[in-house]
Amino acid sequence: MDFQLPDNVEEFRSEIKEFIDAEWPESLRNKSQTEISYEEERTFCKKLAKKGWLVMSLPEEYGGKRRSILEQYIFQETMAYYGAPYGTTATTIVAPTLMRYGTDEQKSTFIPRIAAGEIDFALGYSEPNAGTDLASLQLRAELDGDEYVLNGTKMFTSLAHKADYCWLAARTDTDAPKHKGISLFIVDMKAPGITTRPLWTMGGGRTNQTFWDNVRVPVSQRIGEENQGWYYVATALDFERIGVFPVSRVRRQFDRLVEYVRTADFGGYRPAQDPDVRRRIADLSTDLEVAQMLSYRAAWMVSQGQVPNYEAAMVKIFGTELQQRLTHTATQVLELYGQLLEGSPHAPANGYFEQAYEAAVMPTFGAGSNEILRQIIAARGMGLPRG
Ligand SMILES: Cc1cc2nc3c(=O)[nH]c(=O)nc-3n(C[C@H](O)[C@H](O)[C@H](O)COP(=O)(O)OP(=O)(O)OC[C@H]3O[C@@H](n4cnc5c(N)ncnc54)[C@H](O)[C@@H]3O)c2cc1C
Incomplete structure (x- = not known):
């Protein structure tokens, strides 16, 4: 199988990485979403705005860059890996819905200010x-x-x-x-x-x-x-589909866990040599590949003009539940130290995994609960009667 992305998309990935290296310091990369302050996020979004990346798929006259769906996907994937903000309600829901259904006055009043990161x-x-x-x-x-x-x-x-x-x-x-x-x-x-x-x-x-x-x-x-609001709400969900769950966020947590396990030594007990820990890491790495492939498939479908409604549901369910399995494993591997909060001198990785464990709950029901998404897979994907 050839999963190579077009050259221009790969070039864009490098540009994004350079930008992150310059503008999103290491100290912020390892914070959980809830630890990043609103002010830090707003300041960073203004920098994204200067690049035309806040509403990158929109036309230039509204502050966008007419970037393709795949470029947008790579952008979200790369930003999520480094824990950087990349979208808000304004950019993912309001701006695209206004573009489609807003009056000329609404478009010119709100979209340029959203693109500039001025309003939220x-x-x-x-x-x-x-x-x-x-x-x-x-x-x-x-x-x-x-x-x-x-x-x-x-x-x-x-x-x-x-x-x-x-x-x-x-x-x-x-x-x-x-x-x-x-x-x-x-x-x-x-x-x-x-x-x-x-x-x-x-x-x-x-x-x-x-x-x-x-x-x-x-x-x-x-x-x-x-x-007609219900119809517009449902259409706005289409805009969220490819970004509904960034698998790269879990990959970052996984990479940090492996890095930690590799060197951890609890008074002679080395998790890296524990067969149970090794088995769990191997299982997680396999699941991560599955999640990545599901995610690429959904993004590719959107880039082909298809609507991946049950395929996007698979990404969301598998990705969010993998995140829970991973953070659960991390807190177990770190034993009781895994429950210590950021700031404790004994907290492994400065409480990163404890925060990640707590933050892994919300994505399982935000933007459509996993129970409902399973019903979508059963009905729309497998053709079963609606429950
Ligand atoms: C931290 C946080 C931030 C949020 N931010 C926003 C926001 O900014 N704006 C906003 O509008 N909303 C926001 N939400 C709300 C979020 O979208 C809702 O929590 C979500 O839609 C679920 O609704 P509920 O909490 O009322 O749960 P309920 O609808 O009461 O569901 C409870 C449980 O029952 C299950 N369930 C319900 N109906 C069925 C069914 N028919 N079949 C099978 N299972 C079912 C659900 O899957 C869920 O597990 C936020 C929620 C949280 C926790």
Whole structure:
């Protein structure tokens, strides 16, 4: 089999690596996602913006570079390996959706500022009673003159306490079937009536519950047609598909584990010589190759104009569960020391694997839970009746 990438893609990979070496120091590469501060991420995104890489597939007039799908894939893969930020709600969901469904005014108001890394968006989809079953969302948007009035509650509105805007899904028709009464809005987070309450996750990261009390948003900030929001939300998922789970992030963790095991010595006990540890490392390296191939296949399909809906689900399930197996193995190989937090003088690799273990939970249900994705594989991939 020949998996060689075109020359221009390989050249681009080298350019990205040079950029990372110059702009993303070693001290940040080994931090978990939750340890990288919002300010560090914003500063770095401004540098990506200068290269035209934040929205690289878009045309130049909007701040992009018209890069191909494969180039975009290699970009995400390389950045994820080094733990560098490469996409936000604004770049992966808002900009591509606006390009397709936004008015000219919405495009020219928001996309260049997103491309320049000037503005950021929170994602307002989930609610207390609408997570997996997102179409049941209840936050109400009622038309009043040339504004909508928003009332309700959102759960897990990550970044709501920092972002400039919220990409918000709200119910505009309570009588229509649930998928047909939803609209999408861009709401200024400084608008009166929005209250943000922190929710802390086990990995130490912050997300939020947000309360929307008579918040007014101009009709001009509704995206596309009224009550068509569900369709736009589903289409936006297409844009996320190739980046839905970067396998290279697990490869980095694996490489660090192997590096650690190679030299570790606990008072004469050397994990590198333990048959059980060697077997686990061998199993993980095999699984990693499988995950990589699944990921390349999904990226290739997108580059050929195909929609890898069940194939992308396979990448996400296999990759996220491999990440859990890997971090679980790492904490076992490091024995009780593996539970020590960053900062403890006895924490192996300065707590890197402990952080990675905690951070490995969220990807199994974020952006579509693995249970639901298994149903997609069974129904769309294997032709079984819908469950
Ligand atoms: C740290 C964090 C950050 C987040 N950030 C955001 C954000 O920025 N914006 C946003 O909108 N949302 C965000 N989310 C929400 C996330 O998308 C939801 O957690 C996810 O959609 C699951 O919804 P839920 O938590 O309500 O779980 P539920 O929908 O209650 O599901 C609970 C469990 O039941 C399973 N399940 C549910 N229905 C079925 C079924 N029909 N068949 C089989 N199994 C089923 C699920 O797979 C899951 O394992 C975030 C969540 C977390 C934890």
